[in-house]
Amino acid sequence: MKNYFSRRNFIKLSALSGAALGLKGITPTLSKDKILEKIDNLSSAPKQIGKSLIEFSVPPIKQVKVAFIGLGNRGIEHLQLVDSLCPEKAVITAICDVQQIKVDAAIEELKKSGHGQNPKVYAGTLDIWKEMIKRDDIDLVIISTPWEDHTPMCVLSMQHNKHVAVEVPAAYTFEDTWKLVNTAEETQRHCMMMENVCYGDEELWLLNMAQQGVLGTLTYAECAYIHNLRELLFSKDYYYNMWRIRHHMNRDGNHYPTHGLGPVAQYMNINRGDSFQSLVSMSSFQASLDEYSKQIESTNEFFNKSGYKHGDMNNSLIKTANGKMILVQHDVVTPRPYNRINALAGTKGYHEGYPSRLSLVDKGHKWLDETDHNQLIEKYKHPLWDKLKAGIEKYGGHGGMDFVMIYRLIDSLNNGWFLDQDVYDAASWSVVIPLSTLSIELGSAPLKFPDFTRGRWNENRELGILKNY
Numbered sequence: 001m002k003n004y005f006s007r008r009n010f011i012k013l014s015a016l017s018g019a020a021l022g023l024k025g026i027t028p029t030l031s032k033d034k035i036l037e038k039i040d041n042l043s044s045a046p047k048q049i050g051k052s053l054i055e056f057s058v059p060p061i062k063q064v065k066v067a068f069i070g071l072g073n074r075g076i077e078h079l080q081l082v083d084s085l086c087p088e089k090a091v092i093t094a095i096c097d098v099q100q101i102k103v104d105a106a107i108e109e110l111k112k113s114g115h116g117q118n119p120k121v122y123a124g125t126l127d128i129w130k131e132m133i134k135r136d137d138i139d140l141v142i143i144s145t146p147w148e149d150h151t152p153m154c155v156l157s158m159q160h161n162k163h164v165a166v167e168v169p170a171a172y173t174f175e176d177t178w179k180l181v182n183t184a185e186e187t188q189r190h191c192m193m194m195e196n197v198c199y200g201d202e203e204l205w206l207l208n209m210a211q212q213g214v215l216g217t218l219t220y221a222e223c224a225y226i227h228n229l230r231e232l233l234f235s236k237d238y239y240y241n242m243w244r245i246r247h248h249m250n251r252d253g254n255h256y257p258t259h260g261l262g263p264v265a266q267y268m269n270i271n272r273g274d275s276f277q278s279l280v281s282m283s284s285f286q287a288s289l290d291e292y293s294k295q296i297e298s299t300n301e302f303f304n305k306s307g308y309k310h311g312d313m314n315n316s317l318i319k320t321a322n323g324k325m326i327l328v329q330h331d332v333v334t335p336r337p338y339n340r341i342n343a344l345a346g347t348k349g350y351h352e353g354y355p356s357r358l359s360l361v362d363k364g365h366k367w368l369d370e371t372d373h374n375q376l377i378e379k380y381k382h383p384l385w386d387k388l389k390a391g392i393e394k395y396g397g398h399g400g401m402d403f404v405m406i407y408r409l410i411d412s413l414n415n416g417w418f419l420d421q422d423v424y425d426a427a428s429w430s431v432v433i434p435l436s437t438l439s440i441e442l443g444s445a446p447l448k449f450p451d452f453t454r455g456r457w458n459e460n461r462e463l464g465i466l467k468n469y
């Protein structure tokens, strides 16, 4: 695979472009025009190798053969949810984790449920997953490993003719977002990023309202991942090899935009009539991890460490091609309550989450009272939440959204439908990460989004979740 944005060029470019934007301490060796041209080129598409995957589907797979890479906090949850659909809709043929203890725990879970799953087990080395994906009894690989492994695992799995469903974010570099798109197109495989929040009850009724014009013409949204992970980041046991805090050490920007942004992208028809056009990003300075690292036990590798690059609070602003604006926030270190905001504004109404409130143009300047609010929700609730009530109550997962997502993924493959989230969504939502990092490096400069659909974003298309269910 061609290296579209080599790391060396990228570093050189970001240093040089600082000068163009009047930042201190950088020697300008290129003309301003040349630098701006180079920044512009970051958004241009590399040569297409395969065919477009817009509304891509494969013939129905009556019983989906599923394999797993990564069975940590998240992977074991996915395993249990897929198992709940076995053997009628799926079968678990292989599982893999570098840690033997994780595959042992997974096998125990499968025994407890009694759904008859007896997968082949791969464990013990960092590369053993490469052996597993060569098997010919796998249709779909579910990947729940640390962020740095997502793209390589997706790419090689697709090259072995497997569909992939990967945890969020799918990628965090420009190069990797294009690798996902080009490999999926070349191999004609599904590559879905499992943005579970798109399947939340609130997100789905708000999607229905937005699509049916209840809020009028949409103009603005606010969304976030605000989740105090301080203790978990420093835990020696929670994340494998403390992978997550290492990202805070290495880069600024919004590390985790998709829980807030995925649903907003769907409300706003991103890649289906509108597209993310440009982004500016700004972070506060970093203080929380420096301070907290002094309080942890002295045997911890991060004890008394400083110099984390990731600012405590990141705000990124996105403008869409049709003129909408989106604020995306990221804060995983401040001691404050969890919040994804989920605010959506239109010419006829407004929604804000945490807790959910609605105001409509013909109801005055106040929030709707409980009766009106509940009546609207009842009217616009997605039928899947009623249809899957028993499974949601039994298996749950973030209030049920995880069960709905896994059900939808497997059910769509069973039926030969195109998936709710395609590789262009995975790339467009994930590319906010490198864009925000670079924008900050360039003094909050506005940067253009790549168009992963190669010009097809302005085709009005319905989402799978609103069409086939």
Ligand SMILES: NC(=O)c1ccc[n+]([C@@H]2O[C@H](COP(=O)([O-])OP(=O)(O)OC[C@H]3O[C@@H](n4cnc5c(N)ncnc54)[C@H](O)[C@@H]3O)[C@@H](O)[C@H]2O)c1
Residues within 6 Å of the ligand: 069, 070, 071, 072, 073, 074, 075, 096, 097, 098, 099, 102, 125, 126, 127, 128, 129, 144, 145, 146, 147, 149, 167, 168, 169, 194, 195, 196, 238, 239, 240, 241, 398
């Ligand atoms: N969507 C959500 O709500 C949600 C929630 C939690 C985590 N996540 C995402 O899930 C992913 C995993 O997070 P987590 O909390 O489960 O982390 P984790 O550290 O608990 O799990 C990662 C697992 O991958 C395994 N692993 C690491 N390298 C491997 C390799 N080369 N081969 C095989 N196995 C390997 C580890 O042993 C570990 O069991 C992350 O991308 C995270 O962002 C999403």
